[in-house]
Amino acid sequence: MSIPRRHLAVLAALPLVLTGCASASGADDGTVDVMASFYPLQFVAEQVGGDRVSVRSLTPPGAEPHDVELSPAQVSRIDGADLVVYLSGFQAAVDDAIAQTSPAHVVDAATEATLRPEEHEDESAEEHEEHDHGDVDPHFWLDPSRMPSVVQDVADTLTEIDPDGAETFAANAAALTQRFEDLDAAYATGLEQCDSRTFVTSHEAFGYLADRYDLHQVGISGIDPEAEPSPARLAAVEKIVRDEGVTTIFFETLVSPKVAETLAADLGVEAAVLDPIEGLADPDTDYFTIAQANLDALRMALSCS
Template sequence: MRRRLFPTLLVLAALAGCGDQAGSAGRTADGTFEIVTAFYPLQFLSERIGGDMVSVTNLTKPGAEPHDIELTPRQVGDVAAAGLAVYIKGFQPAVDEAIDLEAKDKAFDAASAVTLLPAGGEDDHGHEHEEAAGGEDPHVWLDPVRLATIADQLAERLAQADPGHAAGYTERARALHTELTTLNTEFADGLKNCQRRELVTSHTAFAYLAARYDLHQVGITGISPEAEPSPQRLAAVAKEARETGTTTIYFETLVSPAVAETIAREVGAKTAVLDPLEGLVDQTGDYFSVMRQNLTALTSGLGCS
């Protein structure tokens, strides 16, 4: 059960965090605008758009699985002291709670910039996920087109919060939008002609990517990577993998590959990494390098030419 952060703790932590700041509200001692981000893709956007004009703190440590993180008092203080908090509402309950209590008037919900897909329910072939239907899928960053829209709106929000550097935010967001458009073209071209379009994944993080490029996601588990699939679900996925001639079962970087390996053995397939980019494992890479690695894994596993 998730431990809750009570308001008293949040207030005390916020006061402690503010006390650590030598600069004015929302700025470091040297005047740099402070941004707190919930997890890696939002850190990436903030750093690329903010450039040297911002200082970015990521609440999810490298290599940590972000869904159920808990915040330390110091991190809650960081939220309270920042000039802008960037998050996706509904993805990380502890972050939602801290922002609701300490930064509601200076927060940017990245998901509010785009149309979201429903979470849970059935996959593209009518098989029910382990999780009940309801809510919205937060994994918008895996669609470069949606991420470009989020980048544009984040730049606008930064320009409002820090108008002295608005032109720079706009210029860098425009350049990032162009790069994301190029990435979208690479995915569209790379996944146009494939022998298979079924995407069997360890959990259903890839609905946006699948929808953008006409793939059919089959998740072993639902939105939460920690969910345990039932024997019936494992049997259903194995059956579908055999029927569709699936040769690759994809697992992700921050959770155990055991379930994907079980399905792969059952159907005589191999396994490969498909990174949902919820956290950056290799600190020498970035969003673009990991997405291009994903494209290579997809074109190989799906038999694309």
């Protein structure tokens, strides 16, 4: 397990806080107070922590997390949390808040999930030079095989905070890891034999999923869901749809489907939902129900047998 730099600083200060760690700084009801930066990490913290934790998300339910802004009250809740679980490089406001505050423990999913460089299909090499290099594609949670290492880090850190919960956290982490492994196997089998391997999405959230299951993602807008596609990009996507016989253009639940729906109508193909699991639009769903719906949608669009 790699330990983030901030975490080391926390460990160095540990003798000072060790005795009061779980009880003094915990939530009022005696549970471990966890702040998660957005839904998939909230889900992991809830599943691993069970009733020994109270988890709040910094991204409101149903909101799109990329450009989240934090209130001063949220920043001070980060400061007072027993544990913050976040993904560095994904939400600038959260990165800033963590740099300004000193939560007792921090898990940065980016240190566990092995992030890959952001791809820019729709820009020239010259344009790319202007970017801040080191940009990575944040959407690792859409590849279920990358989740267990984050699960383990959360379980290990919760155990440091609340040693009495060690067995609970270990059992919950093992059960959750098994579910991610089962899901990974279902995707691998379900996407093995398909007539097409190219899918078109509104924002490029599915790069890790595409890599894992040997598919090709074509994004209408880039990594940022709010980015407006250029006319040149739209023309390029249209050509791919025609040349490769793409049957479906996917849109998502938390961002306006207008561009994808218009394009699908223009090209005479279906428009359907592929959910990047960045937040819950429907409280009766969770990570696994959405991931299963995504698999079903991909199998339909790609004519998998």
